[in-house]
Amino acid sequence: MKHNEIITAKQIILKLPNILFKLPRIIKGLKVADARNKKKPVGLGLCVEKSAKKNPQGFAIRYQERNITYQVFNEWSNKIARTLLSHDLQKGDCVAIMVENRPELLATVAACAKIGVISAMINTSQKGKILVHSLTIVKPKLIVVGEECYEAYEAIRDHIDIPCTHHFYLADTDTLTKIGHAPMHWKNLALIIQSQSGKRLPQVNHIYCDDPCFYVYTSGTTGLPKAVIFNHGRFMKAYGTFGHATVGLTVKDSMYVPLPFYHSTAMAICWGSILAGNATLIMARKFSVSRFWQDIRYYEATAFGYIGELCRYLIEQVPTQDDADHQIKIMLGNGLRPSIWKAFKQRFDVDRVCEFYASSEGNIGFSNVFNFDNTVGFAPYKYALIEYDKEREQPIKNAAGFLTTVAKGQSGLLLGEISDKSPFHGYTDSKKTQLTVLRNVFKTGDAWFNTGDLMRDMGFKHAQFVDRIGDTFRWKGENVSTTEIEMLIDDIEEVSESVVYGVEIPNTDGRAGMAQIRLTCDIADFNFSTFYRNLKNTVPQYAIPIFISLSKGIDITGTFKHKKSALKEIGFNIEKSDNPIYVLLPNTETYQPLCSKLQHHIHQGKYRY
Structure with missing residues (x-):
């Protein structure tokens, strides 16, 4: 690690004026993110309603030539929610969703969130045995499939135990204006919701922090995909920590997101940040290196969501005179490599890199609140970087049988302490959940979540991502x-x-x-x-x-x-x-x-x- 990447007290002091300016927003964000009150109504559904109340005529989503206001989006999701309730779905039931990036996907997720139904965010590239497994482990009572995923699902439909009456189809079109036609043995969701009311549902006031919001899938360290329980409390952490404390979008801002929304980076971090500022989501169907900056300019986006691979694709393109001709001031994501970090900021004239670290299932996260270079940022919760033997692929114990933290500038295995403030909710499979928990780490009786990631200690509770370990890359x-x-x-x-x-x-x-x-x-x-x-x-x-x-x-x-x-x-x-x-x-x-x-x-x- 380069010496100048170690964060010093002097660097922190130089950041203080900016930190003090943002302090009210940071305090608000941390307060919103604190979901320890088990009886307080929270969640994605309330966040959508709050934005609809504060910015009803502002655009919630811009997608291709579609511009959907918060008021329309909120009422749309209410209609879908009532349709689900009319098919005997109750709080705690699961709905599998196979729809690519388009407004219908988020409207369905918001609808589920408002009535306490869990959205299983199916990876739309899955097929065959993997798709069967992903659906089977969450036991959905109903499925919503977009036309673009119809063939993949039909190929395995006989292996899935969902009643024919609970198969819902969404044509690949603007279903708010063009209903489209559903295949035989499918119900047309866009048609059915027309008879439903768009008024507020009382169930939204009975969603609490421990209630599951959606399932996202991760490979973890071994085996087939695992369904990670992402509850409403965790969504509020993303909404507060990133949306308020870190990113700070306003109604004048719009964020371009070309990432798949079946991942928590887009679904929780990006969308949560947008909702926190009552801002606009510019939704791309898929990432396109040739269209990226064209879209940014066309929609006049002021922020964008990324993963590291995306940034590498962009910087590899031949430089042009209009590389900095845009209104982007913030980029939010993870995986921006130190090797291109400063070059990317300079070439494309981006002021703030809101890099973060979080895993779909983990209880520890980092956010680059202070806008340092080459770091995933600061963690407000307790964590440890422990010495790890890469050859034997196991933590190194000291003479007393406990684990040891690494020195500043060194890399180690990241652990997140499991506590009331940072609980670990795990997977749908309790056995797999326990495999990721380390006990008696620094003292008898303690418990820590093993992230499976190697991180470098940069000082002042900042870290730099190094690599993944084990059987996942x-x-x-x-x-x-x-x-x-x-x-x-x-x-x-x-x-x-x-x-x-x-x-x-x-x-x-x-x-x-x-x-x-x-x-x-x-x-x-x-x-x-x-x-x-x-x-x-x-x-x-x-x-x-x-x-x-x-x-x-x-x-x-x-x-x-x-x-x-x-x-x-x-x-x-x-x-x-x-x-x-x-x-x-x-x-x-x-x-x-x-x-x-x-x-x-x-x-x-x-x-x-």
């Missing part, structure tokens, strides 16, 4: 579970065994997937094109391995775990590998042998990953 802004991909690869007929891990490609964020595979046939008889098609039918594009190493045997430990450390070290270096390596180049449909020339071109960035 991050690629294209998504967490990829190696166990999940191994299971799907092993299902392919010619594969006897596989081990999946993440490897670094120069000038990219995160780690690309690589799989070492033992075949049941000769290499000459193995069809790489068929192998790729099999993966494409079952695995999201971001999780398909970029590199394949064919091996006659895979090393395991005495406890039958794959030895991944050495494989990660070798990566796709053909000079260090004893096995033939194959690569999936961008925009291709099969793997080809990796040679020194191709390897050199990948290292030089000739191929864009």
Whole structure:
């Protein structure tokens, strides 16, 4: 770590005038975020209603050519909520939602939130076995599917236990003005809600901090996706900590969000910040590097949401004279790498980087309140960075049997103390919840949440993200579970065994997937094109391995775990590998042998990953 990245007392003092100016807002935000009062009505539904009351004619959402006011959005969500109630849904029931980024998605989520129904935010890139699993573990009583996800759901519909009467369809259009047509055996949600009232629902006053708001899915450290319980109290933490204390948008602001709303970054952090300021959400269907700045200028956005990969794509574009021709003053997100941080701010003339750290399931978060460079910011709750043995993949204990924190400037495993102030609500599976809890960490009887992330201590309760550990790696802004991909690869007929891990490609964020595979046939008889098609039918594009190493045997430990450390070290270096390596180049449909020339071109960035 560079010496000038350590935060000093002098730097804090220099920030004091700005901090004092923001202090009332920060105090308000922390007060709003404090959800320890179990009897106080809170939640996403009340936040939407508050914005509708304070800024009724202001735009809640701008999407393509659609401009939806807070008043219209609020009444729309009330109509959907009443429709759900008319189908016997009650507080605590689950509705699965498979809709890509468009206003219908948020209207449905807001409707569920107002009546205490839990929205299961299905990753719209899922299909096959993974989709079946994601739906099954949350036991939905009703499902809302957009036309864009219809085929993926229909392919697995027979494996899902949802009554035919509880299948709702949304045409891929402006359903407020064009109802569209629903397929056979589906109900048209846009048509049904027309007979419902848009008036306020009394249930919204009976939602409390511990009530689940939505399920978001994470790969965690092992296995298939886990459904993380994101309750209304956690939404209020995002609403208060980020919306009020950190970002501070107003009715004059609008935030451009091209991130998927099935992730908590967009759903809780970005949308929560927008609602806190009664500002406007500019919703993009998907991220497009060519349209990004065009959209920013067209909508006159003053802020945008990001993940690190997005920023790298933008800065890799050829510089133009109008790079700074926009009204952006704030960017909110996570994963902006130190290597491009200052260059990005300078080239695109962005004043504030509201970088944060949080996990969908975790109880600890950091926010860059003070606008320092190269940091995820400050954490208001108690955490610890402990010494960690990367080779053995376990925390290091001292002579007394407890764990030890790292020194300033060093990296360690991030733990969040589990307490009344920062509880850990975990997963829908209680056994998996307990696996992420460390006990007797610094004293007998204490409990801490293991984030699975390595962080560097920058001083003054600030940290810098370093890497993920264990059996999960991050690629294209998504967490990829190696166990999940191994299971799907092993299902392919010619594969006897596989081990999946993440490897670094120069000038990219995160780690690309690589799989070492033992075949049941000769290499000459193995069809790489068929192998790729099999993966494409079952695995999201971001999780398909970029590199394949064919091996006659895979090393395991005495406890039958794959030895991944050495494989990660070798990566796709053909000079260090004893096995033939194959690569999936961008925009291709099969793997080809990796040679020194191709390897050199990948290292030089000739191929864009």
